[in-house]
Each structure stands twice: as structure tokens, then as C-alpha cells.
Amino acid sequence: MNKFDIYLAGVGGQGIGLLSETLARAVDYSGQRVIGADTHGLAQRGGMVSSHLRIGTGAHSVLITRYSADLVVALERHEALRGTLDYLKDGGTLVYYDAVWQPLDVRLRRAAQVRNEDIEAEAARKKAKVLRVFKEDLADSRMQNVIVMAELSKAKLIPGVEKEHYIAALSDLLSGRALEVNLKAFEEVSG
Amino acid sequence: MKSMGEMLLSTGGGSEIVIGNTAIVRAMLEAGVRVATSYPGSPTPEIASAIASIPRERNPMYFEFSVNEKVATEVAFGASINGHLSCVFFKSVGLNVAADTFVQLSMMELIGGMVIVLGDDPGANSSQNEQDNRHYAHLSYTPVFEPATPSEVYVMFKQAAELSKKLRMPVIVRLSTHVCHAKEKVDFGPMPAHEHGNKPLFSMENGPYIPIAADALKMKRRALHKFWALKDLVEELPVNILEDNSSERGVITAGAPYLSLMDVLEEVEDKPDVLKLGIVHPLPKNRILQFLKAHKEVKILEELDDLLEREIKAFAYDNGLSTRILGKGDLEDWIGEYTPDKVREVLSKCWPDTFKPVNEPDSPVKLNARPAQMCPGCGHRSAFHAIKLALKDTDITVADIGCHTLGYLEPYRVGQVLLCMGHSTGTAAGLSMFNDSRRVVAFLGDSTFFHAGLPGIVNAVFNKHNLTLIIMENGTTAMTGHQDHPAVGRNFNDVSRKIPVRQVLEGLGVNNIREIDTYNQAGLKEYVEAALEEEGFKVIIAKHPCMLKFTREMRKKGKKLPRPVKVGEKCNLKYVCVGRFACPSYQIADGGKVWVQEDLCIGDRSCVQTCPSQAIEPVE
Numbered sequence: 001m002n003k004f005d006i007y008l009a010g011v012g013g014q015g016i017g018l019l020s021e022t023l024a025r026a027v028d029y030s031g032q033r034v035i036g037a038d039t040h041g042l043a044q045r046g047g048m049v050s051s052h053l054r055i056g057t058g059a060h061s062v063l064i065t066r067y068s069a070d071l072v073v074a075l076e077r078h079e080a081l082r083g084t085l086d087y088l089k090d091g092g093t094l095v096y097y098d099a100v101w102q103p104l105d106v107r108l109r110r111a112a113q114v115r116n117e118d119i120e121a122e123a124a125r126k127k128a129k130v131l132r133v134f135k136e137d138l139a140d141s142r143m144q145n146v147i148v149m150a151e152l153s154k155a156k157l158i159p160g161v162e163k164e165h166y167i168a169a170l171s172d173l174l175s176g177r178a179l180e181v182n183l184k185a186f187e188e189v190s191g
Numbered sequence: 192m193k194s195m196g197e198m199l200l201s202t203g204g205g206s207e208i209v210i211g212n213t214a215i216v217r218a219m220l221e222a223g224v225r226v227a228t229s230y231p232g233s234p235t236p237e238i239a240s241a242i243a244s245i246p247r248e249r250n251p252m253y254f255e256f257s258v259n260e261k262v263a264t265e266v267a268f269g270a271s272i273n274g275h276l277s278c279v280f281f282k283s284v285g286l287n288v289a290a291d292t293f294v295q296l297s298m299m300e301l302i303g304g305m306v307i308v309l310g311d312d313p314g315a316n317s318s319q320n321e322q323d324n325r326h327y328a329h330l331s332y333t334p335v336f337e338p339a340t341p342s343e344v345y346v347m348f349k350q351a352a353e354l355s356k357k358l359r360m361p362v363i364v365r366l367s368t369h370v371c372h373a374k375e376k377v378d379f380g381p382m383p384a385h386e387h388g389n390k391p392l393f394s395m396e397n398g399p400y401i402p403i404a405a406d407a408l409k410m411k412r413r414a415l416h417k418f419w420a421l422k423d424l425v426e427e428l429p430v431n432i433l434e435d436n437s438s439e440r441g442v443i444t445a446g447a448p449y450l451s452l453m454d455v456l457e458e459v460e461d462k463p464d465v466l467k468l469g470i471v472h473p474l475p476k477n478r479i480l481q482f483l484k485a486h487k488e489v490k491i492l493e494e495l496d497d498l499l500e501r502e503i504k505a506f507a508y509d510n511g512l513s514t515r516i517l518g519k520g521d522l523e524d525w526i527g528e529y530t531p532d533k534v535r536e537v538l539s540k541c542w543p544d545t546f547k548p549v550n551e552p553d554s555p556v557k558l559n560a561r562p563a564q565m566c567p568g569c570g571h572r573s574a575f576h577a578i579k580l581a582l583k584d585t586d587i588t589v590a591d592i593g594c595h596t597l598g599y600l601e602p603y604r605v606g607q608v609l610l611c612m613g614h615s616t617g618t619a620a621g622l623s624m625f626n627d628s629r630r631v632v633a634f635l636g637d638s639t640f641f642h643a644g645l646p647g648i649v650n651a652v653f654n655k656h657n658l659t660l661i662i663m664e665n666g667t668t669a670m671t672g673h674q675d676h677p678a679v680g681r682n683f684n685d686v687s688r689k690i691p692v693r694q695v696l697e698g699l700g701v702n703n704i705r706e707i708d709t710y711n712q713a714g715l716k717e718y719v720e721a722a723l724e725e726e727g728f729k730v731i732i733a734k735h736p737c738m739l740k741f742t743r744e745m746r747k748k749g750k751k752l753p754r755p756v757k758v759g760e761k762c763n764l765k766y767v768c769v770g771r772f773a774c775p776s777y778q779i780a781d782g783g784k785v786w787v788q789e790d791l792c793i794g795d796r797s798c799v800q801t802c803p804s805q806a807i808e809p810v811e
Contacts, residue, residue, distance in 0.1 A: 003457075011561065024374060035340075035375040038210075041233035041317030042670055045594065045739075046564030046775055060453035062373040065531040066549055082558050090552075102778045103561040107769050108602060109779055111559055122556055131653065141790040173310055 003058035003178055005068060007087040008051040010075035011101045012044035019075070019145040019175065020051035023158070025169035027055050030161040037062035048079060055158070071157055075144055076101050078114045081122060090126045094119070094158060097144045098134040131155065135189070146170075146182045150189030163190055195244040204379040206507045211371045212237035214341040214379075215280075215308065215364075216245075218348035219252060223385035224278045225303070226270035226356070228263035230642065231671035232282030233317040234371035235310035239683070247684065251387055256674050256683050259642040260285035264292045264307070271305040272400065274392030280308035284611065286324050286562075288643060294331045296361040297417070298410035300397040304356030306348065307333070311367045313494050314528030319592070319611060321527075323495035328363055328472045332418040335363040335472040336430065338370060339444040342377045347430060347469065354424070359415045365471075367494075369413045369528070370447055382419060430469025431478060436462040440542070441486035443479065443503065445471050448494050448529035455535045459545055463490070474502055483507055483514040490517040490541055494529040517541045532637035562600055567776045568742070568795030570709040570735020571595045571663055575603040576772050576801060578632075578733075580663065581719035586630045587622050591615040591644070593636030594670045594737075595663040602773050606634060613643025620647070620656035630723050631658045637692055638668035638676040645695075651728040652700045659722045659729045664692055665737040673740045696730055706732040710797045740794050753794030754810050758785045762806035772801040 006023065011018040017038055017126045019105055027034040036053040043049055072094045074080035080096030086117040088094060098116065103110040116132060123130045133151050138144065152158055153166045167183065198207050199217050209217075214237060219227060229239055242254045255262035260281040267277035279289075286293060294467070296305065312318040328335045330356060334354065336347040344366065351362040399406040432449075440463035444452055449467040452565060456462045466482045468474065483489055491500040500518035507516055519525060520540035527533055538546035565572045575598045582588070582605070590596050590606025591614065599606035608617060611623045619633035635644045640662060651658065668674040675681045680689040696704055703725065705718045715733060722729040755776070758768070762785060769777035769785050776792035777785055789810075 013566075021374075028376060033376075034208070035373065037369050037372045037374060039316075040237065040372055042563045042597075043317070044563075045566055045597070045670075048561040056458055059449040060457075061447065061531050062369055062375075063451070063530045065454060065535075067552055076768070078558065081556065085554060085556060085558060091527070095318075099790070100778070101775065101788065103559065104564065104601065105559045107773065107775070107777065107779060109766070109770070113779070113781075114558070118556065120553060121345075125554055128551070133767055157398070162468065 001052060003056040004070050005059070005064040006053040006055070006071045006073060007064050007069035007083055007160065008053065008073045009083040010049055011044050011079060012049045012139040013050070013140055014075045014099070014101070014147040016049045016051050016075060019073070019149060020053060022149060022166070022169045022173055024053055026156065026161050026165040027053070029165040029168045032160055033057055035059060035062050048082065071095070073152070075099060075148065077116070077119065079104055081119050082115050083124065084119065084122050084128065088126055088128055091128060092122055092126065093129045093131070095131045095133060095148060095151060097148050097156065098132050099141065112185055116162060129151055143182065143185050146185050147189055150186045153190045165191070193634060195241060196246055200249060200382070201379075202382045204381045206343065206376050206378045208340060208374060208376050210237060211338070211344040211366060212343040213241040214377045216241040217350050217379050218345045219278055221380065221382055222352035223276050223383070223577045224252050224306075224352070225275035225387055226267055226277040227252055227280070228266045228277070229261050229280045230257055230260045230285060231668050231674045232285050233671060234366070235280050235282055235308070235313065236370040236671045236674070237371070238280055238308070239674070243683070251385065252588055254683060258677060260289040261292050262542070264289040265307055266297060268292065268299070268301070270480050271301040271303040272299065272393050272397070273303065274390070275303040276305070276356060277303060278306045278308060278809070281310065282318060283309060283311040283322055283324055284318055284320065288329065293327065295402065297332045297414040298407075299400060300359060301355065301359050302392060302397055304352055304359070304531055305350050305361050306355055307349070307361055307363045309363060309365045311337035311365060313367050315369045316528075319609065321495060323498070323499050324365060325471060326496070329498070332414045333361050333363055333472070334418070334421055334425075334470065335365050337365050337471045338469070339447050339449050339467070340370065341373055341375050344370060345377055345379065350428065350430065358417045358420065360414070365446075367447055367623040381495060417804070418473065422476065425470045425473055426475045426477055428470060430468070431475060432467040434462075434466050434467070438463045438518065439487045441466065441470065441482055442465070442492050443482065443499065444492040445469075445499065445718055446494065448492055448534060449565045451529050451531040451534040455538065455546065461545070469500070471499065474499070476506055479503055480506055480510055480512070481692060483512050483516070486514060486779040486798060488515045490519065490538065491716070492534065492537065493519075496525065497581040545699055559725055563597060564775050565594060565597050566739045567774055567791050568797060569594070570665055570733075570738065570791045571598065572664060572772065572774060573712055573735065573797045574661070574709040574715060574733040574791050575605045577709070577715040578719050579603055579605055581631070581716045581723065582628070585628060586632060586723070589615045589619045589622065589631065589633040591633070591635045591639050593639055593663065594665070595634055595636055598634065612639050613647060616644065616647030616651050616658070616660055619658040619660070620651055620654070622706045623656060623658045632723070633658060633660045635662050637662060637664040637666065637678055640692055641690070642722050645699075648701065649695070649699055654729055657726060659719070659731065661719070661731045661733050662692060664732055664734040667737045667740050669719035669740065673737065701728065701730050703727060703729040704732065705730070706734065709733045709735040712800055726767045738793060738795060755787055755792035755794050756796060756799065756807050757787050757810045759806045760810040761804045763804050765803050767801050767803060768798050768807060772798055773797055
């Protein structure tokens with residue numbers, strides 16, 4: 001069946017929307033059909049925010065069936081675990097930026113903060129590959145989504161989508177200094 | 192696409208990756224909509240954002256956010272009976288607010304045409320229910336188009352506009368959350384030329400327009416005539432899709448559930464045939480009968496309520512068909528959005544041999560949900576923290592709809608009952624009667640104040656109710672994306688005269704009003720304590736500008752935010768900052784120490800006053 005599903009997750013305010021829009025356009029530039037849907041509404045106020053991207057002619061609904069995403073991309077550690085639990089297929093790939101915005105129950109000391117080991121254990125249960133992304137000297141945390149995208153490009157984790165497609169997509173959505181700064185960060189990582 | 196505005200205005204058209212809410216604006220422009228109105232409500236606000244991307248002076252369409260959905264519908268109606276094609280759009284429950292106006296539209300000769308775009312919300316992603324607005328269409332003899340994808344939204348809106356102009360009747364285009372927010376490449380056609388004159392064409396010859404006594408029945412007869420004329424028309428409209436797998440089994444469905452069904456069928460060998468309806472009211476009866484006759488068993492795959500099922504079963508009965516029609520299996524089939532997972536579950540009940548439910552992988556890990564939170568620095572958090580200190584356990588708190596609804600969450604738990612927008616004062620009045628011991632406090636946002644809060648307040652003064660109303664004034668309609676409201680001093684198009692909340696209250700005869708900035712927590716606590724001890728109707732205006740809007744505007748102007756704070760040595764783990772004030776910037780380190788996440792903290796310092804050990808310090 002010709003389809004490749006990408007489930008993106010993060011916390012409202014982390015830039016999931018821009019990442020999802022850029023990936024969708026990058027896939028489009030690669031000549032493949034892409035559909036998807038972002039979360040909008042109150043969830044964006046510090047709640048869990050997700051985005052579905054579905055590539056290929058075998059995808060009809062914009063919503064990915066649970067446990068069937070080929071790739072989960074997360075911008076926060078707890079959402080990386082949630083995405084793996086709820087959406088990642090056996091043998092899929094998880095890429096996550098290791099930022100932590102503790103959810104309410106952790107902050108109220110009712111639940112332990114998720115550790116990277118917890119993510120590795122869950123990925124192992126699903127025989128999935130894990131790529132943890134973390135850039136120590138990242139000046140502006142709002143660039144974390146571009147860093148993750150550069151890793152996707154470098155490791156060619158989205159079939160058929162090459163570096164120039166990501167760059168063309170970014171240039172569609174950003175301009176001026178914002179584009180300049182993001183492209184520089186992208187180049188540094190994607191090589 | 193460098194600019195959405197240029198794309199929407201482009202004369203040649205072309206294809207572009209857009210969401211349903213953007214595709215519909217291109218359709219509005221191509222159809223020649225002259226007046227569009229709305230009130231913000233998810234999943235529809237992004238329609239207005241797309242309109243806002245069009246340079247004001249080059250946009251042939253006038254758009255406004257009206258004060259609520261009822262007024263928005265009336266403005267669009269007025270433009271239509273003057274000969275201008277109009278469109279009103281709002282979220283599902285907005286139709287309840289607009290109902291008194293909406294149900295009359297089909298009885299009126301809408302010479303300009305009028306399209307009503309609904310943003311239904313199966314699964315209640317961001318609404319107080321998942322009501323099925325197709326019932327309103329039956330109640331008012333109004334046709335309903337139901338697109339499943341952004342491309343269908345684009346095509347069907349134009350068909351609806353054509354039909355509406357031709358039959359001079361209201362037409363509904365019913366969207367749902369994952370059609371509004373679905374993203375795909377849509378092929379836009381060329382932009383037809385429209386000459387938008389300013390000639391008012393309203394005329395009594397097209398009347399009657401006053402549905403009183405005998406005329407009301409005459410106008411109803413006219414509405415029914417139009418609706419009956421549609422029944423033949425819809426048979427030919429190219430909006431229904433047939434998937435022919437030459438099977439004895441069939442499925443009739445509509446809207447986004449069709450896409451979920453196609454996903455589920457991808458890995459099924461003997462696929463049933465599928466009839467996907469583009470118009471769900473009135474139904475293309477002959478097309479359906481033809482499909483029923485060609486199958487032994489037909490499943491009606493219908494999200495929310497059983498309207499298609501009942502009507503299709505009646506067709507079959509009237510025509511003596513023996514086709515076995517499978518409707519809703521159990522009450523669960525009435526509940527929730529028909530995602531691919533849900534459709535697989537629904538079909539596994541009627542055809543277990545073909546459809547297996549998704550098997551849940553067994554993982555010992557349990558992860559609690561991450562609820563929405565008031566943003567770092569939010570004035571509402573400061574308010575709830577202070578108000579909670581002034582409340583007794585026996586007090587009853589009545590929430591309303593807005594960002595401040597989040598007060599009901601832990602650790603604040605302020606807000607115990609919620610009906611709909613603007614209900615709080617009325618509900619609180621009822622709660623305060625024949626109640627000798629429990630004080631009642633209602634909450635109301637400043638946008639909701641104008642939307643539907645006013646009647647409850649007038650009633651409290653008029654009928655001398657005994658309650659305290661706290662108006663959470665943050666100077667914007669924050670929850671849905673910072674749209675302006677009448678007290679802001681700007682509307683969608685221009686600067687406008689401010690209508691200050693306090694002056695309105697005074698004008699309504701409210702004589703016990705206190706007003707304070709919510710960052711002054713001690714002062715607010717005193718005000719609440721005092722008000723709760725007084726008799727009669729008391730109002731406290733708890734004010735602070737929305738800090739998300741404030742920080743975004745600061746960043747846009749390139750201004751630096753104030754320095755964040757940090758937890759100093761004097762901290763002795765009282766956990767008020769992280770556990771009771773609970774700003775999301777405070778995080779718990781292993782071993783229980785508290786630290787501040789600098790990506791979140793905006794340096795507002797409303798937390799400093801909450802620490803019993805004065806341990807919160809600015810970062811140099």
C-alpha cells in the first residue's frame with residue numbers, strides 16, 4: 001500500500017505548526033502527494049499539540065490510524081513517549097528533540113518525569129529506531145523544530161525527500177532575517 | 192506561496208497546499224460573496240485569518256466579526272435581501288446562539304443568496320458538545336452540502352452559492368474539525384469577474400418579509416416549494432461518489448467518515464461498494480434506491496445521529512425493498528468522531544468476518560494526558576490564585592467559556608458548572624435562590640460579556656439577584672486567537688470607539704462594582720472577601736492584558752522580553768509556586784528541587800508575591 005505516515009507531537013508554543021507545514025511542502029516539492037491535519041483550538045495553550053502528515057496515494061483520511069505511523073517526530077520528551085505509545089508502528093522510527101516541558105501531573109509531583117530510558121524501552125518493545133536530537137549551544141529554543149528537520153534531512157528519514165526540498169519549503173514560509181537564521185541553523189546540522 | 196493573500200486573489204488560480212478554512216475563502220471570492228460575517232469559534236477562526244491575509248483595499252468582500260453568531264447571521268441576511276451574496280460562518284454550538292434568526296431564513300426570499308458555513312465538532316475536540324447540526328437543517332427545510340476534503344469544500348461552497356442565488360434560499364455547507372483543518376493541495380480555477388454594485392435591491396415585491404399570522408404559513412409554503420424543487424435537482428448534482436467493487440454488500444456514508452472508510456478498506460480483500468453522499472439534505476432518493484436495490488445488505492456509516500438511517504429506511508419501506516439496512520449498532524456508534532480507528536470498530540460489529548478492531552499493543556507504560564494550561568504570566572492564573580484564597584469550600588463557582596474556563600483544572604478548581612457562553616450570571620442567580628448557606632460566584636470573560644453575558648447581568652439587576660460576578664478582562668478574545676472585541680477599540684477592519692465594560696455595567700444600573708489588576712493578588716483577595724459578604728449583585732472586574740498576546744507583540748516589534756526569574760537559596764520547598772500557583776515555567780528536578788524553565792518564563796513576576804519564603808529572584 002503506497003503510504004508513509006508521519007505523526008508530529010509537541011506542546012502548544014513549540015512550533016509544531018511551522019514544522020508540519022514545512023514538512024508538508026517539502027514532501028510536495030519532492031513530487032509526492034501529501035495530506036494532513038494540525039490540532040487547533042484551546043489545546044494550543046500549553047496542551048498536547050499534534051499534527052498528522054500522510055504521504056502517498058494510499059492515504060485517504062487526514063488522520064493516521066493508531067499504531068501505524070511510520071515516523072513519529074516529537075519536540076518534547078513526554079510527547080515523544082506519548083507519540084510512540086499511541087501512534088508508532090512496530091519497526092517504525094522515532095525522532096525527538098530532547099526538550100522537557102513538564103506536564104501538570106509531573107509538576108504537581110503525581111507522576112515521575114519521563115526519562116530517555118523510558119523512551120528507549122518503549123521503542124525496543126516496538127523494535128523501533130530512536131534518534132534523540134539535542135543541540136547544547138542552541139541560542140534560541142524556538143529553533144528546535146528546524147534542528148529536528150535538519151536531522152530528518154540528513155538521515156533521509158522521509159522517503160524521496162531531499163535536502164533541497166526542505167530548503168525550498170522553508171523559503172516558502174519564512175522570509176528576511178527569520179529565513180536567514182533558520183537556513184543557517186538547518187545547514188549547520190544537515191551538512 | 193509567498194503570500195496567502197496573493198494566492199487567494201490570483202486571477203489565474205493554480206494549485207496550492209491549503210487547509211479547508213483557506214480553500215473556502217478562495218471559493219467565497221470566486222462565488223462573488225460580498226458580505227461575510229462570523230463570531231470566533233474553533234474550528235472556524237482560520238477562515239477569518241485567511242480573509243485577513245487579503246490586503247483590505249483589494250478585497251471585494253466586506254468581513255466583520257460580529258458581537259455574536261445571531262447578529263452575524265442577521266447582518267448577512269440583511270445584505271442578502273438587498274441583493275448581495277452573503278456568507279456567515281461559526282462553530283457548531285454557534286448555531287444555537289443564531290437559531291432564532293436562522294430558522295426564519297428559509298421563509299425569506301434571499302435575493303442575493305446566503306451560505307451558512309457550520310464548523311461542527313464530532314468528538315468535541317474544542318466544544319461543549321458534539322451536537323449534530325443536521326437536525327437544524329430538517330427543522331428549517333435548509334439544504335446541506337457535506338464536503339469531506341478541502342478540494343470538496345472549495346467546489347461545494349461554489350455549488351451551494353449558485354443554488355442559494357438561484358432558489359433564493361439559505362444553503363448550509365457543513366464542515367467538521369478535520370475538514371476545516373485538513374491540509375491538501377487544492378486546484379483553484381480562474382477568478383471570475385464580478386461587478387459589485389451598490390444598488391440596494393430590497394423590495395416588498397419579493398416579500399412577504401414579515402411572518403405574522405396568515406403570512407407565516409404562506410412563507411412556509413414558499414419554503415417547502417423551494418425545498419421540494421431541490422429534491423429533483425440534487426439527483427443530478429455531481430457531488431455523490433460511487434465506489435463500485437461489484438459486491439453484494441454496500442455502505443452509504445457522507446463527509447470525512449468516507450475518507451476513514453477508504454483507509455480501512457485499503458487492506459480488505461472483498462471490499463463492499465460505497466455510495467458517498469455530497470448532499471445530505473434533501474437526499475438524492477432515486478440514487479439511493481438504485482444503490483439499495485443493487486445490494487443484499489447496506490450499512491449506513493453515519494457519524495453522530497441516525498438521520499440518514501431513518502430517512503433511507505423510510506425510502507426502502509415506501510418502495511417495498513427487502514434490502515437489509517444496517518444502522519447504528521449500539522449507543523457507542525452515536526458517540527465520537529468517525530476516525531479510521533472508530534470506523535473499523537463500527538464495521539467490526541456488523542461485518543466481523545471482514546473488519547477486525549485495531550489490536551491494542553500491550554505496554555505497561557501509562558502516561559497521563561497533558562491538559563491545556565493558562566500561559567506563563569496569564570492574568571487569570573494570578574486571579575484564580577488570589578480568588579481561591581478568598582473562597583470557602585462551600586462556595587459554588589460557576590464557570591463560563593474562555594481561557595478562564597481553565598480555572599476548573601487542578602490545582603485551582605475554580606469553576607464547577609458550565610453550560611454555554613454567557614450562562615454564568617443566570618445560572619448563578621438560580622443557584623443563589625432558596626440557598627441559606629452557600630455563596631455563589633460567577634465568572635465571565637470580556638468577549639463573552641458582549642457575546643451573551645449582557646442579558647444575564649441585566650436580569651440580575653432587574654430581578655435583584657444575590658451573587659458575585661467576576662469579569663475576567665484580558666482585553667481580547669484570547670481562546671480563539673486574539674480577535675478584537677467591542678471594548679478593545681479596534682474591529683477586524685479599523686479603529687473603533689471603545690465600549691468599556693465598566694461603563695456598560697454602570698449604564699445597566701450595576702451599582703456595586705470593584706475593579707483591580709489581577710497581579711495585585713492581595714487586593715483582589717480582599718475585594719472578593721468583601722463582596723462575598725455583601726448583599727445583592729456585586730461585580731468585580733479582574734483585569735490584566737493577555738500576556739500571550741502581549742509577548743507576541745513585543746517579539747514582533749523586536750523588543751526583548753524582561754529577564755526570567757529563578758528559584759533562590761531561600762527556597763525551602765513549600766511548592767506553592769509549582770504546586771498551587773502552578774505556572775508551567777516551574778519544573779520539578781529529581782530530588783524535589785524546583786527550577787524555572789527559561790524557554791517558558793516571560794519574566795512577568797506575578798509569581799514572586801506567591802512564595803512564602805520570598806525565594807523567587809530575577810535572573811541578572
